[in-house]
Amino acid sequence: MQEHLLILASGSPRRKELLGSLGLTFDILVSDADESFTPGQPPVEIVQELAYRKASAVANTLSVGIVLGADTIVVCDEEILGKPTDVEDAKRMLKRLSGRSHTVYTGIALVEAGGTGRTLRDVRGTEVVMKPLTDAQIDAYVATGEPMDKAGAYGIQGKASQFITGIDGDYFTVVGLPVSLVADRLTEWGFDVLPKSDREGR
Numbered sequence: 001m002q003e004h005l006l007i008l009a010s011g012s013p014r015r016k017e018l019l020g021s022l023g024l025t026f027d028i029l030v031s032d033a034d035e036s037f038t039p040g041q042p043p044v045e046i047v048q049e050l051a052y053r054k055a056s057a058v059a060n061t062l063s064v065g066i067v068l069g070a071d072t073i074v075v076c077d078e079e080i081l082g083k084p085t086d087v088e089d090a091k092r093m094l095k096r097l098s099g100r101s102h103t104v105y106t107g108i109a110l111v112e113a114g115g116t117g118r119t120l121r122d123v124r125g126t127e128v129v130m131k132p133l134t135d136a137q138i139d140a141y142v143a144t145g146e147p148m149d150k151a152g153a154y155g156i157q158g159k160a161s162q163f164i165t166g167i168d169g170d171y172f173t174v175v176g177l178p179v180s181l182v183a184d185r186l187t188e189w190g191f192d193v194l195p196k197s198d199r200e201g202r
């Protein structure tokens with residue numbers, strides 16, 4: 001039986017699925033944390049800070065449990081692209097990403113509930129190359145609605161997969177949760193991320 005209660009502080013269906021791949025039992029509580037950040041703050045700090053805010057906002061409502069938060073942003077030529085505000089913003093972001101490489105950063109945070117003060121933050125970055133897109137391709141892609149809840153206005157795992165010509169780093173970081181990093185950190189915090197039968201080679 002899993003010793004610790006794990007809570008995913010995220011409304012993202014991708015994060016739910018990716019965390020689920022570790023075989024752990026967890027609950028989901030969506031945080032209402034403020035996602036604003038200071039202009040000029042380094043991207044690696046922003047994603048860790050936002051992940052921490054999401055996790056701690058949920059942890060503050062609980063007396064026990066370990067809360068995992070995550071945040072993803074796209075950085076292209078030092079411009080930070082979060083989720084598009086509307087269709088025009090999505091088109092602008094895709095024009096920006098067209099025909100070049102950018103970096104996707106996902107920060108993670110673990111916060112123990114109950115006021116123990118135990119916290120952890122970490123981050124991973126992955127470089128992605130997108131082929132040159134025509135205005136017609138951008139319009140058609142945005143019309144699918146897929147970009148609207150995704151940082152940088154695209155989903156590598158979805159219809160935007162046909163636009164991706166290169167990736168350097170962890171694919172899961174792009175989708176929103178660096179699974180191997182989360183697995184390492186949860187192991188350090190006492191979780192069994194592999195079922196016992198797997199570990200014993202049965």
Ligand SMILES: Cc1cn([C@H]2C[C@H](O)[C@@H](COP(=O)(O)OP(=O)(O)OP(=O)(O)O)O2)c(=O)[nH]c1=O
Nearest residue numbers: 010011012071072150151154155156174175176
């Ligand atoms: C670049 C990229 C991002 N994304 C997603 C991952 C994140 O869910 C989202 C970035 O927004 P986030 O603010 O990181 O997360 P969220 O609002 O979806 O969920 P929550 O804050 O409740 O945890 O973009 C993809 O699904 N595919 C991609 O290729």
